Amino acid sequence: QQQVKQSPQSLIVQKGGISIINCAYENTAFDYFPWYQQFPGKGPALLIAIRPDVSEKKEGRFTISFNKSAKQFSLHIMDSQPGDSATYFCAALRMDSSYKLIFGSGTRLLVRP
Amino acid sequence: EPEVTQTPSHQVTQMGQEVILRCVPISNHLYFYWYRQILGQKVEFLVSFYNNEISEKSEIFDDQFSVERPDGSNFTLKIRSTKLEDSAMYFCARRDRGHTDTQYFGPGTRLTVL
Numbered sequence: 001q002q003q004v005k006q007s008p009q010s011l012i013v014q015k016g017g018i019s020i021i022n023c024a025y026e027n028t029a030f031d032y033f034p035w036y037q038q039f040p041g042k043g044p045a046l047l048i049a050i051r052p053d054v055s056e057k058k059e060g061r062f063t064i065s066f067n068k069s070a071k072q073f074s075l076h077i078m079d080s081q082p083g084d085s086a087t088y089f090c091a092a093l094r095m096d097s098s099y100k101l102i103f104g105s106g107t108r109l110l111v112r113p
Numbered sequence: 114e115p116e117v118t119q120t121p122s123h124q125v126t127q128m129g130q131e132v133i134l135r136c137v138p139i140s141n142h143l144y145f146y147w148y149r150q151i152l153g154q155k156v157e158f159l160v161s162f163y164n165n166e167i168s169e170k171s172e173i174f175d176d177q178f179s180v181e182r183p184d185g186s187n188f189t190l191k192i193r194s195t196k197l198e199d200s201a202m203y204f205c206a207r208r209d210r211g212h213t214d215t216q217y218f219g220p221g222t223r224l225t226v227l
Contacts, residue, residue, distance in 0.1 A: 032214045036156075043204050043218035044156060089156060098161040098169040099208060100146065101216060105155045 002027060004092050006104030013111050019077040021107045023090035026071065030092040034101070035064065035075050038087045047088070048075070080111045117207050119219040127227055129194050134222045136188040136205030144208035145188045146216060147180065149173065151201045159203075162188065195226045 005024045013019045023033075034049035050057045050064040050073065057064045063076040077084055090104040118137045126132050136145065147159040160170040162180055170178075177193045192199055202223050206216040 034215070036218075041220075043206075043221050045218065046215055049214070093214065095214070098163070099144070099214060099216070100158045100161055100169060100171075101148070101156070101206075102158065103156040 002102055004090055004102050004104040006090050006107060008107060009105070010108045011110070013080045013109065015080065015082060015111055015113050017080050017111075019075075019080045019084070019109055019111070021075045021088055021090070021109070022072065023074065023104050024070075024072045025092050027092070027094070028071070029094050029096070030102075031095055032093050033064070033066065033073050034091050034093075035062075036089045036091060036103075038089065038106075044089060077109075080109075082111045082113050085109055085111050117205050117217065117219040119203075119205050119222050121222060122220070123223045123225070125225045125227065126195055128197055132192050132195055132224060134190045134192075134203050134205075134224070136190075136207075136219060137186065138188065138207055145182075146206040146208070147190050148204045148206060148218075149201045150204065150221075156204065159190075192224075195224075197226050200224055200226045 007022050035047045036044035037047045038044045048059050048062045048064055050066050052068050055066050061078045066073045088107045091101045093099050093101050120135045143164055145162040148156050149159055150156045158171050160174045160180055161168045165182055179191045182188050202221040204221045205219040208216050
């Protein structure tokens with residue numbers, strides 16, 4: 001119930017392409033869904049986040065699509081660049097549970113030039 | 114983007130030894146978290162700390178772990194008797210006051226237990 005399932009495990013995209021990473025959850029009590037970007041040797045950095053009352057959120061080249069009925073959400077990276085090569089984690093939290101983050105297993109993205 | 118700093122960046126210790134990992138907030142925040150990431154795996158919640166008290170802890174956070182804020186500034190994670198499986202990156206995160214959901218992570222401490 002506390003898990004967040006993420007796929008794919010790894011992704012290779014050509015420069016300029018669209019990268020899509022998917023996540024699914026079971027616990028309907030989750031009420032905030034952030035995506036974190038992590039470069040090797042660094043801590044996770046918040047990329048973009050969404051609440052379940054919104055179906056889509058866009059910030060620059062990054063878009064979250066949220067399907068509440070299916071309990072799924074995804075990250076789309078448009079015009080992917082080599083600098084986007086990193087590991088991406090989806091996460092979820094419950095505000096009534098100390099705001100602790102439950103992370104997905106991560107997706108290692110490689111954008112080829 | 115405001116962050117926290119963590120020291121040391123890398124800690125090597127022998128199995129059975131005690132280690133203390135430190136997190137130094139940039140400003141006076143109330144909400145802190147410790148997470149762990151074993152190499153190549155996902156980030157896992159360890160403990161949350163609010164107003165100088167533990168508010169929630171995970172199953173991983175057993176009796177060998179403790180957290181405190183000894184001087185009202187630094188926020189520490191102590192592992193009393195380290196095991197090989199404690200080798201991981203340990204991240205401190207902080208959350209702002211109010212209704213902000215965002216957690217900002219520090220750069221982490223790599224703990225290697227030999």
